[in-house]
Structures are given as structure tokens and as C-alpha cells.
Amino acid sequence: MQPLKASFSIVMVNYKSLELTKACLDLLSEGAQSAGVPVLVVDNYSADASVEYLRTLSWITLIEREKSAPEAGSVAHGRALDLALGKVNTEYVFLLHTDTFVHDPSIFHMMLNQCAGPREVAAVGCVEQLNRGLGRSAWRLVSRCIKHYSRCIFRALGIDAKEPKPFMETHLKSFCALWNVRLIKKHGLQFLMDDRNPGYELQDRMVTLGYKIRFISPRKMFRYLDHLQSGTVSAGGGYARNHRRVKVYNQMVKHATK
DSSP, X not given: OOOOOOOEEEEEEESSOHHHHHHHHHHHHHHHHHHTOOEEEEEOSOOSHHHHHHTTXXXXXXXXXXXXXXXXXXXXXXXXXXXXXXXXXXXXXEEEOTTEEESOTHHHHHHHHTTOSSSOEEEEEOSOSSOOHHHHHHHHHHHHHHHHHHHHHHHHTTOOOOOOXXXXXXXXXXXXXXXXXXXXXXXXXXXXXXXXXXXXXHHHHHHHTTOEEEEOOHHHHTTTEEEOTTHHHHHTTOSOTTOHHHHHHHHHHHHHTO
């Protein structure tokens, strides 16, 4: 990691994902410590080996959430992020998932540079969770567009159909996203403000307030890191053993821990 003034912190949430969390933090350890970057890890009451491992790390700030009423995954994650947000003292914060493996730490410098300019930037990130390539991305957009307008037509004709969903991704994904903490706190906002994914409503509010959101293409983002989509679900046994994402999970963890 390039010598940078610690103008940013790193926040991640752990939930029963020992292998992922260890691989993620191992990649960050040397650079974060040498640059004095605060790393905050919130454990969502894992009560397993992953939290025992986190307790052994002196270079992170571990925040252990107490067991509460059952929460949906996105709600639990959002509340954990907001708990960490209250303890962040830097101007910026990078949100990382435990299934994000940063192989080139200059990504932090690259994303911070996106905040330069006359108009204040509230957030920087990517709207896709993996780099599908031009062909797959184009097909995905076309197929989602067809599905969207088909549902619109069916509903207009009085035919029972599901509600159309936006066919273009517009919200930053939190597997690796940079947020301006100063602006968030200035307006009394937080990551979890509705029943959507944490950060979606925050992004909408920031745009309404006139702040800029910077988007990084998947092609550029994934030069610096790997992201295992739904890695925590795979780690927690949420898929069958022969599920495609479980196979990818096993391969990527093996690669990241070499």
C-alpha cells in the first residue's frame, strides 16, 4: 500500500466466515498497519471460530454486536455498518465485504482520487459485483430490459404479472465502496434507512442533496481485487455442496490463502 495519510478507515462485517475473513484481512494486514489505516471489523454475533480469530488481532478494532432479535441479513449488515460508522473518525470510509480480496492496494488511492474536483463527492464504487465482460454484460442488460417492458405491457393489459424491476443497476455495491463520512454525519444520515440494501437510500439522499456519485467500471475495479459473490452465503452453508457458487467459493478461498 502506498504511504498515505490516514484519511480513510476500512470497515467490514463478519458473520460466521472464518476462511473468508482471514483471507481478506491477511491481504490487508501489512499495508494497513504500515500506513496507519484504521480497520474496524464488526462481528454480527457469530459465536464461532471466526470471532475467536478476530479477538487475536491487535491491529484491528473489533466491535462485537450483542445477540438481538432475529434480523434479515441486509438489516443485520446495515446495523453493523452503522455501529461502525459511529466510531469512524476519518473523513472517508471504505466498506469491504469479507469475500473481497484486495490484491493491489493502490485501489484505495485510485478511488480516493475520484473525490477530487469542485463538486463534493459522496461515494465512489461499482454497480456490478463481478466483471462479466462486454458480451455477458450486454446480454444481461438486454434480457433484463425485455423482462422489464414485458411486465409493463402485461400489467397495462390487465394480465397478472410481477412488478417490473429497474433493468439498469444504479446503486453502488458495498463489496468495495468509498463513502464520505463527513457528509454522511453532516446530514445526520446512515447506511440503513429503509428495507433495501444498506446504502441504497443513502445514495439516493446524497444525490437529492446535490452531491456527486462516482462510478467505476467493473473492468477497472476488478484489476485490483476479486470478489466472491454471495461468498458469505456459501461459507454459511446456504447453498448445496455442488452449487456453482460453492465451487467458486472453494476455488477462490484456496487461491487467496496461497
